Amino acid sequence: MTIRIHQVKKEELKEYYQMQIKYLDKDDFSEFLQNVDKYKGLYLCAVDNGKIVGVVYPGTYNGEMYLRGICVDLSKKLNDKGIGSKLIKAFEKKMAQRGLERITVGSAEEPRAENFYLKNGWQPTQLVVKKIEKLPSNYKEIIKKENLSEDKDADGKTLVLRTPVTDYESGKILRERLEKELNAKECIFILEKKLKKK
Ligand SMILES: CC(C)(COP(=O)(O)OP(=O)(O)OC[C@H]1O[C@@H](n2cnc3c(N)ncnc32)[C@H](O)[C@@H]1OP(=O)(O)O)[C@@H](O)C(=O)NCCC(=O)NCCS
Numbered sequence: 001m002t003i004r005i006h007q008v009k010k011e012e013l014k015e016y017y018q019m020q021i022k023y024l025d026k027d028d029f030s031e032f033l034q035n036v037d038k039y040k041g042l043y044l045c046a047v048d049n050g051k052i053v054g055v056v057y058p059g060t061y062n063g064e065m066y067l068r069g070i071c072v073d074l075s076k077k078l079n080d081k082g083i084g085s086k087l088i089k090a091f092e093k094k095m096a097q098r099g100l101e102r103i104t105v106g107s108a109e110e111p112r113a114e115n116f117y118l119k120n121g122w123q124p125t126q127l128v129v130k131k132i133e134k135l136p137s138n139y140k141e142i143i144k145k146e147n148l149s150e151d152k153d154a155d156g157k158t159l160v161l162r163t164p165v166t167d168y169e170s171g172k173i174l175r176e177r178l179e180k181e182l183n184a185k186e187c188i189f190i191l192e193k194k195l196k197k198k
Pocket of ligand 1: 023069070071072073074078079080081082083084085086106107108110111112113115116119
């Protein structure tokens with residue numbers, strides 16, 4: 001297996017899009033094309049023998065670029081072969097070349113994804129509580145006690161709650177407590193990678 005990483009080529013756009021919508025963001029095809037154009041040079045893919053086996057791409061939140069999506073082809077059992085690490089390293093390099101000092105990602109709430117970022121040197125900085133079904137009666141108390149700040153999700157409407165964390169292990173304990181206290185279906189880690197100047 002010889003993996004090469006490059007910016008998606010015109011003839012690979014459909015294949016790239018299929019991979020993105022299968023594992024990551026379900027954008028419309030036209031939205032996808034606009035983003036490829038907007039983030040020129042940052043829609044990267046891992047290719048083996050002419051086939052796309054993994055993708056990584058950015059997005060923008062509050063005026064800052066972040067890592068919006070990364071995946072490898074799980075259907076071909078291509079995970080755990082170092083392809084994701086190759087992709088994320090190439091992405092970090094491109095972002096550093098653009099002068100960014102740090103990048104963030106909101107990890108899927110899955111040990112596989114979280115361990116992948118940790119292994120690649122990303123640091124947990126925040127927990128974001130999402131999908132709060134029904135606010136508990138002692139909501140205000142919990143907010144204060146747990147040092148949570150209210151914010152809106154990327155859609156600009158849905159309530160999310162943020163709190164800083166210092167490390168993964170204590171973050172996991174806090175997450176379990178927050179999900180219980182707030183009847184939340186999801187609570188994700190935000191991780192960041194400090195980039196070296198290129
Ligand atoms: C997360 C993902 C991109 C990692 O890509 P990958 O090519 O498998 O990653 P690598 O082979 O470079 O690194 C594997 C590391 O991930 C972690 N990992 C992978 N599978 C794991 C599992 N089942 N449980 C715990 N950790 C796991 C480990 O830290 C592993 O390191 P190790 O090999 O030293 O044990 C890939 O699993 C994926 O596409 N997942 C589905 C989509 C997804 O969740 N994307 C992230 C969205 S935020």
